[in-house]
Amino acid sequence: MKKQQAARTNGKSAEASRSNRNPRNSMKAGNKNRKHDSVQIEKDIPGVPVAKNDEVIIDIIGMNHDGEGVGRAEGYTLFVQGALPGEKVSVKVLKTKKQYGYAKLLNVLKASPDRIAAPCPIYDKCGGCQLQHLSYEGQLAWKRQHVVDALERIGKLNVASSMGENHTSELETVQAAHHAGNSEAGNHVDNKASSASLHEITVLPTLGMAEPWRYRNKAQVPIGVTDGGLVGGFYARGSHRIIDMETCLIQHDKNDEVVTRVKAIARRFGISAYNEETGRGLLRHVVVKVGFRTGEMMLVLVTNGEEIHHVEEWIAAIRDELPSVVSICQNVNTRKTNVIFGDVTRVLWGSEVIYDYIGDVKFAISARSFYQVNPVQTEVLYGKTVEYAGLTGKETVIDAYCGIGTISLFLAQHAKEVYGVEIVKEAIEDARVNARLNGMEQVTFEVGASEDVIPRWKEEGIEADVIVVDPPRKGCDPRLLETILEMKPERVVYVSCNPSTLARDLRVLEDGGYRTVEVQPVDMFPHTVHVETVVRLTRM
Numbered sequence: 087m088k089k090q091q092a093a094r095t096n097g098k099s100a101e102a103s104r105s106n107r108n109p110r111n112s113m114k115a116g117n118k119n120r121k122h123d124s125v126q127i128e129k130d131i132p133g134v135p136v137a138k139n140d141e142v143i144i145d146i147i148g149m150n151h152d153g154e155g156v157g158r159a160e161g162y163t164l165f166v167q168g169a170l171p172g173e174k175v176s177v178k179v180l181k182t183k184k185q186y187g188y189a190k191l192l193n194v195l196k197a198s199p200d201r202i203a204a205p206c207p208i209y210d211k212c213g214g215c216q217l218q219h220l221s222y223e224g225q226l227a228w229k230r231q232h233v234v235d236a237l238e239r240i241g242k243l244n245v246a247s248s249m250g251e252n253h254t255s256e257l258e259t260v261q262a263a264h265h266a267g268n269s270e271a272g273n274h275v276d277n278k279a280s281s282a283s284l285h286e287i288t289v290l291p292t293l294g295m296a297e298p299w300r301y302r303n304k305a306q307v308p309i310g311v312t313d314g315g316l317v318g319g320f321y322a323r324g325s326h327r328i329i330d331m332e333t334c335l336i337q338h339d340k341n342d343e344v345v346t347r348v349k350a351i352a353r354r355f356g357i358s359a360y361n362e363e364t365g366r367g368l369l370r371h372v373v374v375k376v377g378f379r380t381g382e383m384m385l386v387l388v389t390n391g392e393e394i395h396h397v398e399e400w401i402a403a404i405r406d407e408l409p410s411v412v413s414i415c416q417n418v419n420t421r422k423t424n425v426i427f428g429d430v431t432r433v434l435w436g437s438e439v440i441y442d443y444i445g446d447v448k449f450a451i452s453a454r455s456f457y458q459v460n461p462v463q464t465e466v467l468y469g470k471t472v473e474y475a476g477l478t479g480k481e482t483v484i485d486a487y488c489g490i491g492t493i494s495l496f497l498a499q500h501a502k503e504v505y506g507v508e509i510v511k512e513a514i515e516d517a518r519v520n521a522r523l524n525g526m527e528q529v530t531f532e533v534g535a536s537e538d539v540i541p542r543w544k545e546e547g548i549e550a551d552v553i554v555v556d557p558p559r560k561g562c563d564p565r566l567l568e569t570i571l572e573m574k575p576e577r578v579v580y581v582s583c584n585p586s587t588l589a590r591d592l593r594v595l596e597d598g599g600y601r602t603v604e605v606q607p608v609d610m611f612p613h614t615v616h617v618e619t620v621v622r623l624t625r626m
């Protein structure tokens with residue numbers, strides 16, 4: 087293991103190990119920078135070599151799943167937002183816990199070759215993106231490595247080395263400590279994953295975007311009030327203070343334009359902005375959706391009450407200034423909550439839905455319906471899913487956790503029949519509408535939990551050649567994995583938004599007789615820490 091340097095900036099040595107020194111004594115001797123010493127010392131944690139407000143120099147040895155640099159101060163792990171692997175940085179300790187702490191980046195003393203100046207002027211204030219200070223190539227490499235680490239550490243899978251970038255043995259330990267007890271993959275994973283696979287699996291380079299900006303088709307902008315009047319933009323990092331924003335570099339520019347104009351129109355008509363503390367004021371959120379292929383746009387005004395003064399003038403101004411908007415809706419949310427939408431939605435003007443395409447499949451998108459926010463990469467992800475499903479037109483396919491049926495409809499173009507199951511009733515209603523819209527009759531959708539419905543389908547005699555799963559972050563329910571093993575489909579395609587739970591579930595499938603053949607990370611959300619992966623498994 088590489089020895090880490092950690093030196094206090096006042097020049098005192100920090101060589102002593104955590105176990106053989108008295109941290110309290112060393113704190114007093116070694117930290118002249120610390121303010122409020124008498125108060126702070128009371129809070130020092132025995133065995134932790136740094137305390138709040140200490141300034142130390144550390145090497146960054148990796149990056150955690152939140153995009154924070156991971157460094158070591160005398161063996162103690164510090165997470166540093168904005169620091170990159172390979173860098174030497176000076177930091178100020180913000181918070182300490184027994185196993186790890188957080189520190190603020192003060193200076194980059196030795197920069198990573200992958201460090202770039204973040205293109206967005208508000209990157210430091212807004213929490214929306216986490217990786218703009220890392221080159222796009224660096225982001226793609228990190229996302230792949232993140233998947234590899236999880237497969238090896240949690241799934242005990244044997245990943246074929248490629249690209250020479252497996253440098254994470256120390257980081258793995260760090261992540262294990264960080265996740266201890268609260269990992270969504272669960273503690274049982276490491277215990278259960280006692281068997282390891284000998285066969286090598288291929289993890290391909292992350293499929294990124296040629297143009298990784300302006301990729302989002304949906305904006306959800308909170309509206310608030312400051313001394314200067316109505317503002318709309320984003321919540322300042324870690325707070326509920328709204329900062330006005332003119333443009334967001336990952337948002338489609340038409341969405342930016344609609345938000346800017348709607349704010350200006352609202353100010354013109356003296357519309358009040360919602361105040362979270364008092365619960366008063368009308369306009370809470372402006373939600374805008376755009377169909378990348380069709381150019382159609384929908385505007386949803388989320389209001390704290392039914393009545394909108396001057397509503398006709400509003401509509402006329404929007405229609406006049408924003409001809410791409412073909413649907414204006416109102417959603418009423420009077421609850422004191424962070425949840426954006428309330429229960430009632432009505433069309434103020436125009437159509438109830440806008441349309442868009444992913445590949446050749448047409449989708450109707452309503453004010454409330456879920457739709458993938460990066461349609462360009464969704465096509466890439468689903469294309470890979472269909473490829474891994476290996477369809478010839480004769481297969482029966484089950485799509486578990488099917489949402490509004492996007493993957494099901496993609497698969498249906500190449501399969502004999504597709505069964506989709508999803509727990510949210512409204513999503514299944516949308517899925518049926520979309521199946522009809524595309525004239526696809528060989529698709530059956532059912533509302534329910536995958537782990538309940540699919541075993542019943544099995545009892546009813548449905549035999550699947552391929553099962554596709556695309557679960558939420560917590561991964562597949564164990565009963566579903568059991569059912570897959572009992573149904574014995576030739577192929578399983580696993581689409582995942584969480585490498586940890588993916589790795590856990592792959593281990594179960596491997597132990598049950600499946601072989602992980604190929605793993606493809608896909609970058610659905612450039613400049614953020616989200617990692618999407620699609621995996622092909624075959625029955626041995």
Ligand SMILES: C[S@@+](CC[C@H](N)C(=O)[O-])C[C@H]1O[C@@H](n2cnc3c(N)ncnc32)[C@H](O)[C@@H]1O
Pocket residue numbers: 458486487488489490491492493507508509510513534535536537556557558563583
């Ligand atoms: C990652 S999304 C996948 C959506 C869809 N495949 C797509 O690409 O749009 C996971 C979906 O699983 C649904 N879900 C969560 N738990 C479920 C369960 N136990 N059974 C079925 N669906 C579930 C969620 O409502 C959500 O729509």
